[in-house]
Amino acid sequence: MGSCGVIRRASTTKDEDDLFLEEPTPESSEDIKKLGKEDLTTKCLYMNRRPGKGESYEPTHFEHLANVGTHGIGIVPSLIAFYYIIDAAHRELQYTLMFVYGVFTTMLFLASTLYHFFEMLYRPVKQKQRLRYYLHICDRAVIYLFIAASYTPWLALRHCGYPGLNLKWMIWVFAILGILYQYNFHERYKSLETALYIFVAGLPSVAMFTMNDRTGLDLMMIGGLVYMFGVIFFKLDGVVPFAHAIWHVHVLLGAAVHTYAVYVSLIGPDANNPVPDVSRWPDGEL
Ligand SMILES: [Zn+2]
Numbered sequence: 001m002g003s004c005g006v007i008r009r010a011s012t013t014k015d016e017d018d019l020f021l022e023e024p025t026p027e028s029s030e031d032i033k034k035l036g037k038e039d040l041t042t043k044c045l046y047m048n049r050r051p052g053k054g055e056s057y058e059p060t061h062f063e064h065l066a067n068v069g070t071h072g073i074g075i076v077p078s079l080i081a082f083y084y085i086i087d088a089a090h091r092e093l094q095y096t097l098m099f100v101y102g103v104f105t106t107m108l109f110l111a112s113t114l115y116h117f118f119e120m121l122y123r124p125v126k127q128k129q130r131l132r133y134y135l136h137i138c139d140r141a142v143i144y145l146f147i148a149a150s151y152t153p154w155l156a157l158r159h160c161g162y163p164g165l166n167l168k169w170m171i172w173v174f175a176i177l178g179i180l181y182q183y184n185f186h187e188r189y190k191s192l193e194t195a196l197y198i199f200v201a202g203l204p205s206v207a208m209f210t211m212n213d214r215t216g217l218d219l220m221m222i223g224g225l226v227y228m229f230g231v232i233f234f235k236l237d238g239v240v241p242f243a244h245a246i247w248h249v250h251v252l253l254g255a256a257v258h259t260y261a262v263y264v265s266l267i268g269p270d271a272n273n274p275v276p277d278v279s280r281w282p283d284g285e286l
Pocket of ligand 1: 067112116
């Protein structure tokens with residue numbers, strides 16, 4: 001969108017704060033013909049131009065707000081869900097797995113909200129670059145931990161044969177490798193980064209098909225598809241207004257569906273995968 005290039009270039013000047021409200025100046029008469037002045041103003045409020053190679057997208061003020069809001073809204077529900085899944089845990093292994101799931105789900109929304117909040121505050125004025133850089137790494141790194149924490153309860157509480165046995169620990173190795181990748185090559189190879197997320201998130205689903213008990217897997221798959229569909233918007237900054245916030249909404253919905261699946265079909269007494277609850281055995285029977 002060349003029409004918004006004026007704002008982007010001008011954003012390196014001192015009066016950056018005011019530029020989000022400034023009426024854009026069309027670059028050429030062709031732009032005016034194409035969009036009309038009113039459309040142009042609206043577009044520049046809700047979307048800036050697509051970044052060039054090696055550039056990062058410059059969200060508009062409204063996009064910054066939407067980015068903060070769409071994940072900020074997930075923090076309290078994820079804490080409430082955390083309480084319910086812990087409360088419903090039936091034995092020690094379930095309790096541990098729900099703790100891990102709850103911690104990383106809450107961390108996902110918290111890290112994202114913090115990162116986008118500081119971006120909204122300091123990116124327009126080009127300040128706190130180091131803080132924003134590390135918060136961005138945390139935002140991206142937590143996604144790997146969230147993926148591992150999402151799969152682990154399914155792989156650990158259901159019998160899923162050979163692939164599941166290995167994937168149970170491999171997904172955490174992938175998560176650590178993903179974090180190291182983020183730390184060393186943050187934002188350097190953007191398409192590779194997205195491909196890695198899709199690989200790490202998609203591979204463990206192979207084990208799902210080998211499970212002895214498939215209750216709840218339909219919901220798990222729906223949640224996964226919602227995430228995957230959201231990735232399309234993750235790549236559409238500067239093409240679709242609020243693209244990143246739309247991606248956030250997909251993460252929010254995917255996590256909600258997934259947490260519901262965990263709650264209704266994975267925790268509590270499990271007839272298909274009986275594991276003795278030793279804490280309830282009377283003394284002397286051990
Ligand atoms: Zn985000």
